[in-house]
Amino acid sequence: MKRFVIALVVLIGLLVAADYGAAAIAESTVSRQMREQLDLADDPSVRINGFPFLTQALSGEYRSVEVTANRIRLGELQEVQVRAHLHGVQAPLGELLGSGPHTIQVRDAEGTLRIGPDDIEQYLPGVTKVRVENIDENALKDAVKDGGEPSLTAIDPEYAARLVGTVNVPLLGKRDVSVIAVLQLAGRQIQVVPRDIRIDDGTGERQPLPAAVQSRLQDLFALRVDPGTLPFDVTPTRLRARDGTLEISGTTSDLSFGAGATTAGK
Known part of the structure; x- marks a missing residue:
């Protein structure tokens, strides 16, 4: 046995x-x-x-x-x-x-498809050391309590992110700037729309900026990227922040690989 x-x-x-x-x-x-x-x-x-x-x-x-x-x-x-x-x-x-x-x-x-900070940075002239962070409902509420627009609480955190980068701010020099932004898809294009901009005051606290400075920095952080046709011909349906990147996701069907085949789906 x-x-x-x-x-x-x-x-x-x-x-x-x-x-x-x-x-x-x-x-x-x-x-x-x-x-x-x-x-x-x-x-x-x-x-x-x-x-x-x-x-x-x-x-x-x-x-x-x-x-x-x-x-x-x-x-x-x-x-x-x-x-x-x-x-x-x-x-x-x-x-x-x-x-x-x-x-x-x-x-x-x-x-x-995940786009990392280095690739994002090349679309943001004047911004260095870019980071992408997730954001939740509590962070949006805290931003309103600290002087942000009340409309921030209407943002769906699943389709929002916090971008952080170093910027040469007028009269203040190089500072870390934090931006709450809405993430949108326009066809295959990625759009990042700034909604709230803060500056690190040197103690780790994020402070609101005057309207004129916010307006200038909004233009600096506004982002539009067209990655073109995606691998596997995926149709993008969602854009979100994940693991320090901007992640596009979607679906496709009827793929074919091999001699004489194409990768086009539908």
């Missing part, structure tokens, strides 16, 4: 190892295919979810595949991160593990 148990454990281990090995080969194939078709600088990270892999592979359909690509160039943007969650991926096992041409079909996908 002891030998049987040991043999069974060894067999299970070999099956699991074979399953993970086959998954790794498939993931590498998908990664190379996407790099070539999307003209990426590096192979994207690909993870095929679900265990066992071979059960999905035999059917030729994978329920969930996650893709992450870094250092994507979109127009003037240089360091964009793209993440995609693909659903209903169809790829015959023979194509994935073989050396011939590969064709991959995707039923639908959720995509996100």
